[in-house]
Amino acid sequence: MKTTVIKVDNLTKTFGRFTAVDHISFEVSRGEIFGFLGANGAGKTTAMRMLCGLSRPTSGSGTVAGCDISRSSEEVKKHIGYMSQKFALYEDLKVWENMRLYAGIYGVKRREIPKVIDDMLATLGFTAEKNTLVKELPLGWKQKLAFSVSIIHRPSIVFLDEPTGGVDPAARRQFWELIYKAAADGITVFVTTHYMDEAEYCNRVSIMVDGRIEALGTPSDLKQKFAASSMDEVFTMLARSAKRADN
Amino acid sequence: MLRYLLEKEFKQFIRNRFLPRIVIILPFAALAIFPLTANMDIKNLALAVVDNDRSATSRQIEEKITSSGFFKLSGYFDNSNSALKSIERNEADLILEIPPQFEQSLNRENSASVMIAANAVNGMKGGMGSMYLSSIITDYNRELASRQINEIRPLYRFNPDLSYRAFMVPALMSMMLAIICGFLPALNIVSEKENGTIEQMNVTPVGKFTFIISKLIPYWTAGFVVATLCMFTAFIFYGMLPKGSIPLLYLFAAVFILSFSGFGLIVSNYAQTIQQAIFIIFFFVLTMIFLSGLYTPYQNMPEWAQFMSNASPLKYFIQVLRITYLKGATFAEMQHLFYPLCILAVIFNGWAVLSYEKRGG
Numbered sequence: 001m002k003t004t005v006i007k008v009d010n011l012t013k014t015f016g017r018f019t020a021v022d023h024i025s026f027e028v029s030r031g032e033i034f035g036f037l038g039a040n041g042a043g044k045t046t047a048m049r050m051l052c053g054l055s056r057p058t059s060g061s062g063t064v065a066g067c068d069i070s071r072s073s074e075e076v077k078k079h080i081g082y083m084s085q086k087f088a089l090y091e092d093l094k095v096w097e098n099m100r101l102y103a104g105i106y107g108v109k110r111r112e113i114p115k116v117i118d119d120m121l122a123t124l125g126f127t128a129e130k131n132t133l134v135k136e137l138p139l140g141w142k143q144k145l146a147f148s149v150s151i152i153h154r155p156s157i158v159f160l161d162e163p164t165g166g167v168d169p170a171a172r173r174q175f176w177e178l179i180y181k182a183a184a185d186g187i188t189v190f191v192t193t194h195y196m197d198e199a200e201y202c203n204r205v206s207i208m209v210d211g212r213i214e215a216l217g218t219p220s221d222l223k224q225k226f227a228a229s230s231m232d233e234v235f236t237m238l239a240r241s242a243k244r245a246d247n
Numbered sequence: 248m249l250r251y252l253l254e255k256e257f258k259q260f261i262r263n264r265f266l267p268r269i270v271i272i273l274p275f276a277a278l279a280i281f282p283l284t285a286n287m288d289i290k291n292l293a294l295a296v297v298d299n300d301r302s303a304t305s306r307q308i309e310e311k312i313t314s315s316g317f318f319k320l321s322g323y324f325d326n327s328n329s330a331l332k333s334i335e336r337n338e339a340d341l342i343l344e345i346p347p348q349f350e351q352s353l354n355r356e357n358s359a360s361v362m363i364a365a366n367a368v369n370g371m372k373g374g375m376g377s378m379y380l381s382s383i384i385t386d387y388n389r390e391l392a393s394r395q396i397n398e399i400r401p402l403y404r405f406n407p408d409l410s411y412r413a414f415m416v417p418a419l420m421s422m423m424l425a426i427i428c429g430f431l432p433a434l435n436i437v438s439e440k441e442n443g444t445i446e447q448m449n450v451t452p453v454g455k456f457t458f459i460i461s462k463l464i465p466y467w468t469a470g471f472v473v474a475t476l477c478m479f480t481a482f483i484f485y486g487m488l489p490k491g492s493i494p495l496l497y498l499f500a501a502v503f504i505l506s507f508s509g510f511g512l513i514v515s516n517y518a519q520t521i522q523q524a525i526f527i528i529f530f531f532v533l534t535m536i537f538l539s540g541l542y543t544p545y546q547n548m549p550e551w552a553q554f555m556s557n558a559s560p561l562k563y564f565i566q567v568l569r570i571t572y573l574k575g576a577t578f579a580e581m582q583h584l585f586y587p588l589c590i591l592a593v594i595f596n597g598w599a600v601l602s603y604e605k606r607g608g
Contacts, residue, residue, distance in 0.1 A: 052450050056606055073606055077452045088447035092262050093255065104251030105451045150447075 002029040005157055005188050006051065010060035013046050020046040022211035023060065028204075030156070033179065033189045035199045038208030039239045044192045045085060047208070048159050051190070052082050065156050078106075081150035081158035081187075085165065087142050089149060091135035095126060098134060098149055106153030120148050123181075140171030144178060151182055158182065160191040164198065176201055196232040207235060209242050248453060252461035260465050266431065274423040274473045278480040281419055282412045292376045293321035295330040295339035302350035304391075308361075311387050312343070317379050327362075334366050341365045341376050353391070405573040416487055417568035418541045420477040421503070425532055425561050428470045428504045432511030433528040435462055436603070437518045449605045459600045463508050470504030471497070490575030496568070499581070502588045503564040509595030510560075516602040535559040540566070560591045 006028035013021040021043040028034045038044045049055040051064050053073030062069040065079035089098045099117045108116055121127045124144055134142065143163055151158050160179075164172045176198065183189050191202070199205050199219060206216040215222055215238060219231055228234045260266055294312065298305050312318050321339040324330040333339045344362040353359040363380050367373035406413050439445040448458070474497070481487040489496055511528060518524035538552060539545065539561035545553055556562045563584040570576045578585070 053606055054446065054449055074452060077450055080450070082447070082450040084443065084446045084450075086443040086446070088443045088445075090255065090259065090444055091442070092259050097255070097258065101251050101255050102447075102451070105248055105453055107248070 004028070005030050005066075006034075006062070006064050006190065008051070008060070008062040011047065011050060011057055011062050012059045013043075013050060013055065014058045019211055021050070024208070024211075024213045025060075026206055026213060026216060028157075028188060028190060030188055031183060031186055032204060033183050033191065033202045035202030035205035036190060036192045036208070037194075037196075037199055037205055037235060038192070039242055039244075040194075041244050042208040042242070043211040044208055045161055048161055048190070048192065051076075052080060052159055053077050054082075079156050081153070081155040083146050083150040083158070083160045083163055085161040087139075087146060089134055089142070089146055092133065094131050094133055095137070095145060096121070096130045098145070099152060102149050103152050108153060116152065120152065124148055140167045140174075143167055143171070144175060147175065147178055151187060154185075155187065157188040157190060160189065162192050162194065164193065164195065172198070196230065196235055199231040199235070205231070207238050209238050210244050214238050214241075249457050249461055252453070252457065253464060256461055256465045260469075266469075269431075270427060270469045270472055271476065273427060274420075274476045275480050277423050278416065278419055278477055279484055282415050282485065290317055292318050292341060292372070292379075293339045294318040294380075295321050295324055295333050295342045297324045297327055297330045297342060297344040299347040300345045300349035304350040304353060305345045308345070308384060308387055309343075312380065312383050315379070315383055317376075327364075331364075334364075339366070340372060341380060343380065412485060413487070413573060414569070416481050416485060417572045418565050420474070420481070421561055421564045421568050422536060422541060423477055424470055424473055424500065424504060424564075425507055425535065427473050428466055428507045429511045429532050430525075430528055431469065432462060432466050432508045433514040433518070433524045434521060435466075436512060436515035437521050437524040440519065441521055455600050455603050455605065459512060459596065459603060462512055463505065463596065466508040466511070467501070467504055470500065470508070474500045474504075487572060489571045490573065491571035491577070492575075495578055495581075496571050499564060499567045499571075499585065499588065502585070502592050503560050503567075506560040506588060506592035506595050509592060509599045512599035513595060513602055516599060516604070535561045538562065557587070558591065560588055563588045 004027050006026075008027070009025050010023045011021060011025070012019065012023050024043075024047060036044055036048065046055065050057045051062060051069060053069060053076045057070055064076045067073075067075040067079070069076055090101070093101065096117050099120060100113055103113045103116050104110075117130075118127075121130055126141070126145070129137065129141075134145065137145065147158075147160065147163060150160075164175050167175065172195070179189055179191070179201075191198075193199065202219065204216070204218050205222065206213045207222075208214070215225070215234065217225070222234050223229065223231065226234045226237055228237065296309055298309070309320070313320055318341075321333065324333065327342065327344055330339070330342045330344070334342065342362070342364040344364070346360065346362070349359050349361070361384060363377050365373035365377040436445070439448070478489070478493075478496075510531070514524055514528045514531070518527060536542075538548070538556040539559045540556070541561070545556050545562060548556070567581055567584050570581065
C-alpha cells in the first residue's frame with residue numbers, strides 16, 4: 001500500500017512582489033525517488049527549503065513525514081535529511097568528526113556512534129580517509145560524504161538540492177548508486193537536478209517553470225504526453241515557455 | 248547533543264591558525280606595551296625662562312622648578328618674543344616669565360606676579376604642566392611668607408602617587424577581554440553563514456538555546472585564559488597584584504565575559520556577512536569603551552550618555568578591576584556592580600537565543 005510522506009497543497013512563497021513559488025501542489029509516496037526539475041530560478045530550491053523548515057511559506061500548506069511545515073517545522077527536522085546545493089559540512093573537521101557530530105546531533109546513541117561511522121566509511125570506501133580533513137577531499141567525494149551524513153540518522157525522507165552539480169560523470173553514477181541504495185532501504189528521496197539523464201532514474205518527476213509545476217508524472221508518461229524521445233526534449237519544450245530570466 | 252557541538256567548536260577553535268594565537272598574544276602584548284606608550288605621567292617638560300628680574304629670589308624659584316624633576320630648562324631668553332619663538336620651534340613646552348622688580352615688589356608689597364604660558368597643542372600636557380608649575384611657585388611662596396602656617400597637603404588614597412599605570416592596567420585588562428570576547432563570537436555565527444555550514448545545522452533538530460550555549464562556552468573559556476594572562480602579565484611587568492581577592496575577580500570576570508560574548512553573538516545573528524559583523528561590533532565596542540569610564544570618568548558625561556553607559560558591561564567591570572586592584576574591595580562593597588552585570592548577561596544572551604533564526608524569511 002502506498003503511504004504519502006510529502007503532501008503539498010497550494011504552497012506559495014513571495015519575496016516582496018516576486019512570487020518565487022506559485023501555488024504548487026503534489027504528493028510523494030514512501031520509498032519513491034522524486035525528481036524535482038526546473039530551470040535555474042524556477043523556484044526549486046525555495047520550495048525545497050520550505051519543505052525542510054528553512055523558510056516560512058507565505059501561504060498554502062504542506063506536511064512532511066506527517067508534520068505540518070508551517071506550524072511544526074522543528075518536528076519535521078527530526079524525520080528528514082538535507083543536502084544543500086552548496087557543500088555544508090565542516091571543512092576544518094575530519095571525515096569521522098563530521099559524521100560523529102551529525103550522528104550525535106540526531107540522537108544516535110553514544111555507544112553506537114563508532115559503529116555507525118565505521119559502517120558508513122566502509123560503504124563509501126572511505127576507510128582510509130577517516131582522519132582526512134574534509135577540505136582535502138575532491139568534490140565528488142565531498143558530495144558522497146555529504147549525502148551519507150544527511151542520512152546518518154536513517155531519516156524517512158532525504159532532500160537533495162542539486163547533489164551532483166559540478167561532478168564528473170563517473171562520480172555521478174556512483175552517487176546515484178548511493179541514492180538507489182538509500183531508496184531500497186526505504187528512504188524517500190526528493191532530488192533536484194539539471195541533468196536530464198538523472199531525471200530518467202527517478203520514479204516520478206515534476207517540472208517547475210516560473211514558480212509553477214507544469215508537468216508531473218513518471219518519465220515515460222511525460223515523454224508520451226509531450227511526444228518526446230527523451231526527458232531532455234520534454235524539459236526543453238517546457239523551459240522555452242519560461243519568462244523569468246536566468247538568475 | 249551539546250556535547251557533540253562543543254567538541255566541534257573546540258576542535259575548530261584549536262585548529263584555526265589564527266584564533267588561539269590571538270587569545271595568547273593579544274592580551275600579553277597589550278599589557279606589556281600599552282601602559283608604556285599610553286603614559287600620561289608628565290615628565291621632562293621643556294621650560295623656557297624669561298628672567299627680567301635676575302634677583303636671588305628669581306634664581307631660587309628657577310632652581311626649585313628644575314629640581315622638581317618635572318621640568319628641564321630649555322634655555323634663558325631675554326624677552327617674551329624670543330621665548331615664544333622657541334615654543335613655535337617646538338623647543339619649549341612652557342614659558343615662565345618673571346617681571347622686572349619681582350623681588351622688590353615681593354618684599355615690599357608682599358605680592359608679585361609671574362606669567363606662565365603653555366603650548367596647548369597637546370591640551371593635557373599644557374594643562375598639567377602649567378598646573379605643576381604654578382603649584383611649585385605657590386609652594387615657594389608659602390615657604391617665603393612664613394615658616395609655616397596651615398599647609399594643605401592632599402593624600403591620595405589607594406593610588407598615592409596618582410600613577411597613571413596603576414589606573415590604566417586594570418582598565419586595559421577589561422578592554423582586552425571586551426575586544427576578544429566581543430569580536431570572536433561576533434565573527435563566529437556569521438562565518439558559518441558565509442561558509443554555508445549553518446544550513447546543515449539549521450535543518451537538524453538542534454534547539455536554539457543549545458546552539459547558542461555551544462557557541463558561548465568556548466569563548467567563555469577563552470575569556471578565562473585572557474583574564475589569567477592579563478593578571479600574570481601585570482604581575483610580571485609591573486608587579487601589580489590585586490589587593491582584593493582573586494577568586495572574586497574571576498567571579499566578576501565570568502559574568503562579564505558571558506555578557507560580552509552574548510552581545511557578540513547578537514551581532515553575529517543580525518549580520519549577513521563577516522564584513523558587516525566586524526563594523527558593527529567595532530562600533531559598539533568602541534562606543535562602550537568611551538562610555539565606560541576607561542579614559543575619562545563617566546560622571547563627567549552628559550546625563551543621556553551616563554544613562555546609556557548603564558547598558559555597557561564594561562562600565563561595571565572596569566570599576567570592579569580598579570577597586571579590586573587598588574583598594575581591595577569585598578563582595579558586599581561591589582555587589583551594586585555585580586547585579587547589573589548579571590542582568591546584562593541574561594538580557595544579552597536571551598536576545599542572542601531569540602535572534603538566532605533557524606528558519607529565515
